[in-house]
Amino acid sequence: MSSLRDLLAPIDQFESRHSGSADSGELAAMLAQVGYESLDALSAAAVPEDIRLPRRLALPEAVGEAAALAELRGLAAQNQVFRSFIGAGYYDCAVPAVIQRNILENPGWYTAYTPYQSEISQGRLEALLNFQTLVSELTALDIANASMLDEGTAAAEAMMMCHRIKLGGRSDAARFFVSEQCHPQTIEVVRTRAAPLGVEVVVGDHRSFEFGGAEGGGAVPAIVGVLVQYPDTRGSIHDYEAFFARAHAAGALCVVAADLLALTLLRAPGEFGADVAVGSAQRFGVPMGFGGPHAGYLATRDAHKRQMPGRLVGVSKDAQGQPALRLALGTREQHIRREKATSNICTAQVLLGVMASMYAVYHGPSGLRRIAQRTRLLTQILARGLTALGARVNAEPVFDTLTVGNVAAARVHAAAAARRMNLRQIDAYTVGISLDEVTTLAEVETLLSFFGETPTPAPEAIGALDYPAPHARQSAYLAHEVFNRYHTEHEMLRYIKRLEAKDLSLCHSMISLGSCTMKLNATSEMLPITWPEFARLHPHAPAEQWRGYRALFDNLEQWLAEITGFAAVSLQPNAGSQGEYAGLLAIRAYHRSRGEGEQRRVCLIPTSAHGTNPASAAMCGMQVVPVACDEAGNINLDDLRAKAAAHAAELAALMITYPSTHGVFEPGVREVCEIVHTHGGQVYMDGANMNAQVGLSSPGFIGADVCHLNLHKTFCVPHGGGGPGVGPIGVAAHLAPFLPKDGRKGNPTTMAGVAEGEAVNSGSGAVSAAPFGSASILPISWMYIRMMGADGLRRATQRAILNANYIAKRLEGYFPVLYRGNGGLVAHECILEFRDWKPRGVEVEDVAKRLIDYGYHAPTMSFPVPGTLMIEPTESETRAELDRFCDALIFIHAEMSAVASGEADARDNVLKNAPHTAAVVSASEWSHAYSRESAAYPDAHTRATKFWPAVGRVDNVYGDRNLVCACGGMQPLS
Numbered sequence: 001m002s003s004l005r006d007l008l009a010p011i012d013q014f015e016s017r018h019s020g021s022a023d024s025g026e027l028a029a030m031l032a033q034v035g036y037e038s039l040d041a042l043s044a045a046a047v048p049e050d051i052r053l054p055r056r057l058a059l060p061e062a063v064g065e066a067a068a069l070a071e072l073r074g075l076a077a078q079n080q081v082f083r084s085f086i087g088a089g090y091y092d093c094a095v096p097a098v099i100q101r102n103i104l105e106n107p108g109w110y111t112a113y114t115p116y117q118s119e120i121s122q123g124r125l126e127a128l129l130n131f132q133t134l135v136s137e138l139t140a141l142d143i144a145n146a147s148m149l150d151e152g153t154a155a156a157e158a159m160m161m162c163h164r165i166k167l168g169g170r171s172d173a174a175r176f177f178v179s180e181q182c183h184p185q186t187i188e189v190v191r192t193r194a195a196p197l198g199v200e201v202v203v204g205d206h207r208s209f210e211f212g213g214a215e216g217g218g219a220v221p222a223i224v225g226v227l228v229q230y231p232d233t234r235g236s237i238h239d240y241e242a243f244f245a246r247a248h249a250a251g252a253l254c255v256v257a258a259d260l261l262a263l264t265l266l267r268a269p270g271e272f273g274a275d276v277a278v279g280s281a282q283r284f285g286v287p288m289g290f291g292g293p294h295a296g297y298l299a300t301r302d303a304h305k306r307q308m309p310g311r312l313v314g315v316s317k318d319a320q321g322q323p324a325l326r327l328a329l330g331t332r333e334q335h336i337r338r339e340k341a342t343s344n345i346c347t348a349q350v351l352l353g354v355m356a357s358m359y360a361v362y363h364g365p366s367g368l369r370r371i372a373q374r375t376r377l378l379t380q381i382l383a384r385g386l387t388a389l390g391a392r393v394n395a396e397p398v399f400d401t402l403t404v405g406n407v408a409a410a411r412v413h414a415a416a417a418a419r420r421m422n423l424r425q426i427d428a429y430t431v432g433i434s435l436d437e438v439t440t441l442a443e444v445e446t447l448l449s450f451f452g453e454t455p456t457p458a459p460e461a462i463g464a465l466d467y468p469a470p471h472a473r474q475s476a477y478l479a480h481e482v483f484n485r486y487h488t489e490h491e492m493l494r495y496i497k498r499l500e501a502k503d504l505s506l507c508h509s510m511i512s513l514g515s516c517t518m519k520l521n522a523t524s525e526m527l528p529i530t531w532p533e534f535a536r537l538h539p540h541a542p543a544e545q546w547r548g549y550r551a552l553f554d555n556l557e558q559w560l561a562e563i564t565g566f567a568a569v570s571l572q573p574n575a576g577s578q579g580e581y582a583g584l585l586a587i588r589a590y591h592r593s594r595g596e597g598e599q600r601r602v603c604l605i606p607t608s609a610h611g612t613n614p615a616s617a618a619m620c621g622m623q624v625v626p627v628a629c630d631e632a633g634n635i636n637l638d639d640l641r642a643k644a645a646a647h648a649a650e651l652a653a654l655m656i657t658y659p660s661t662h663g664v665f666e667p668g669v670r671e672v673c674e675i676v677h678t679h680g681g682q683v684y685m686d687g688a689n690m691n692a693q694v695g696l697s698s699p700g701f702i703g704a705d706v707c708h709l710n711l712h713k714t715f716c717v718p719h720g721g722g723g724p725g726v727g728p729i730g731v732a733a734h735l736a737p738f739l740p741k742d743g744r745k746g747n748p749t750t751m752a753g754v755a756e757g758e759a760v761n762s763g764s765g766a767v768s769a770a771p772f773g774s775a776s777i778l779p780i781s782w783m784y785i786r787m788m789g790a791d792g793l794r795r796a797t798q799r800a801i802l803n804a805n806y807i808a809k810r811l812e813g814y815f816p817v818l819y820r821g822n823g824g825l826v827a828h829e830c831i832l833e834f835r836d837w838k839p840r841g842v843e844v845e846d847v848a849k850r851l852i853d854y855g856y857h858a859p860t861m862s863f864p865v866p867g868t869l870m871i872e873p874t875e876s877e878t879r880a881e882l883d884r885f886c887d888a889l890i891f892i893h894a895e896m897s898a899v900a901s902g903e904a905d906a907r908d909n910v911l912k913n914a915p916h917t918a919a920v921v922s923a924s925e926w927s928h929a930y931s932r933e934s935a936a937y938p939d940a941h942t943r944a945t946k947f948w949p950a951v952g953r954v955d956n957v958y959g960d961r962n963l964v965c966a967c968g969g970m971q972p973l974s
Helices: 024-034 039-046 065-076 097-104 122-139 151-167 184-197 241-249 302-307 334-340 350-388 409-418 441-449 489-500 523-530 547-564 576-593 612-619 637-646 669-678 733-738 775-811 835-840 844-853 879-901 932-936 940-944 956-961
Strands: 083-085 174-179 199-204 222-230 253-258 276-280 296-300 313-317 323-327 401-404 421-427 430-434 568-570 602-606 623-627 651-657 682-687 706-709 729-731 830-833 868-871
Touching: 024 039, 024 775, 024 879, 039 775, 065 523, 065 547, 065 775, 097 350, 097 489, 097 523, 122 296, 122 313, 122 323, 122 350, 122 489, 151 174, 151 184, 151 199, 151 222, 151 253, 151 276, 151 296, 151 302, 174 184, 184 199, 184 222, 184 576, 184 612, 222 241, 241 253, 296 302, 313 956, 350 401, 350 441, 350 489, 409 421, 409 430, 421 441, 523 775, 547 568, 547 706, 547 729, 547 775, 568 733, 576 612, 576 651, 576 682, 576 706, 576 729, 576 733, 602 612, 602 637, 612 623, 612 651, 623 637, 637 651, 637 669, 651 669, 669 682, 729 733, 775 830, 775 879, 835 844, 835 879, 844 868, 844 879
Parallel strands: 083 421, 174 199, 174 222, 222 253, 253 276, 602 623, 602 651, 651 682, 682 706
Antiparallel strands: 276 296, 313 323, 401 430, 421 430, 568 729, 706 729, 830 868
């Protein structure tokens, strides 16, 4: 019975809502099942004594949901939402309410996992196929990927792509030209990426640039590619066709950073010689969010599709010959190719790509064109009025941005600030103004008033809005039915809901993917992301306008530093892969500061590591040397000592995951760190498994020098169907000077110094386009930590360990647990062995697909060990859900045994034919030896609540052999 004091505690205490096994009776029963009396006893047995934290985390005491929201409201109120006319790649936009409520704020969309199990991901895959079609057709290039992290990183990926294509992986010296009229943040991110690869970035004027030595002759390295902005950062529209012809003649590839909205009116990049187009889809219905998250894009010609970074959705067929979508060309991905991958990206911006694609579906081609024409018309009215006042505006054609010269800039900015408007700061006599979808004629009149008194030109005085040759758009776009049907809210809502119904998410059942930590994404954590004080700020707004964000950043950095045991944290990386990269850059910069940068290039990586680890190391110009694991799944200390000694003079870093990728607390982890430090290297810890550390241990206490954190795992940012992610890094004190500068000490978009090579950010250089990465979703993790407090976070970790061991205990009699640590325990995840079943006629993929019939997403399949399932239940699941999942696998074990014994046909059985769709089960003919009921309703839960897969088992081989990556491939295939 609760004490009287307990009754006075807030009703909305969060921990009991977050942790599934919070009920004391349920908890006791689960602990008894694994053989321990308390959570403390269990964690003491599982976690090696020498890495256990000696004290409680110094975090604010937990508060209830309402109190945390009120506190965060106070921080949000410190932000000032001025109307932004800054531009530079970020624009205000109208988020259609039907999209905001039914996608952005809908857990059916934001709690789904990356679409690796395509049979239960058809909705997101279709929305992403729409995104690819949108980008491909507007850019007039053959193929586009399923989104990038942001425009700056997309440009950097394009630079790397040019380098691979032109040099074939050789380390020859190379140059990459970047127009000085690209957005400053893009220039810097490209510079950051180029430096470790030995690529010289040449910033200059495309009109006067000379290509000399492009074929590698003489002393001048070859130019592998060029990058231009379209329209450029000052608003001007250039004809790049002749420049691209010169670039191609010199052997270079041509990249255009293009504005998608402008492309509804402008000649497409693919039509004037572009090989690659990159950019952002932010203005397609995605809030500015102080810089992110947004969906970047990359499109290219068909010849380069296997060199594309990022994910690609393709059209294949299912077992019944019907069209089915899936992720295509998986052999390009980092988890397979490791250091030879096309990129280290393991996160696309799926949720934001879905929003952008739905914005295009909702408005259609004519609606998008109207938005663009309206924006152009208002810009022309503004330009004519400014000219009448004696100001100087762009001599070239423009779309939405004017660079206004011959003015007293300080006076103009002061007048704008008095009306709560932000203009772009360029210099003392020049101001930038960018209009957008939500600009009104009244705002244009107000803007003109800052420069003097003049009548606002009448719209009728502007004349035709079409561009003259050669700038005018000639090709059609978005003719597919999907972009021309759903223009009423009723139809749009139904389309969104039809797609949502095809996807399994946390709304339906536990998603137990090992190393992916699909825990509760609480509604109270999600509410703030659409507050205008967080959503509508431009990332380059003056510092006094984002004091609330500053306080939030300061809180989160301090809390994450305390949790990780590090001295400093950077919030800039906008994906786990970017966090890895930023951490390795900090290590690289540290060695360079000591005069050892050229020699220390070896990165030791265990063979069990995540595929992003070797890919990130290669991107940083490091040589990957694998380290073996022993039979228990731990790092082989003898091999580590030998490799560290052999490379002592050139050792840069070791990359490890803790608990290990095999799901155990390795007892020798301190010794691992000591070995590397003894030989002059730094220890990078992959934070993928922090869900088993928080409050019990920490990377800094263990001895690591840097660690990235997946906020979309341990700290409750939802996966969003494969993004957004957030990957901040924590570092020890000696690495703190080498973190990316975050923009707190100045405006990172001023033009001064960009062309001359002066870095806008210090430290290791920017790794993301926005100073604070995906800032607008950081309130999610702030809320989680604030509501849980130190004790709640610690108990969450302990419950995650309990849940994993409970599953291991329940299933060990059916499927061997591959690796165990202290006391025969696992950490927060366990690996089940299925390899012995292959000779008996059952593959692990059959189990994964059969789980769909039971209403479950499969655990992580064949990683880190082929032929296994890695299960991570997280702390958020109740005993009832864990039991239901275990019961499903036990039922499947019986089905597997029937195949192995010959009781079931070796080819025609419920496993080989899984998953079973409603169409298959309800067909008039049923030729299988097993019953319809056993196919569709194998247990009591499926009889009560059935999730039907949209398609049967997808043929991946057919899809790769017949690659179709746009809407035109959706016609029936049989």
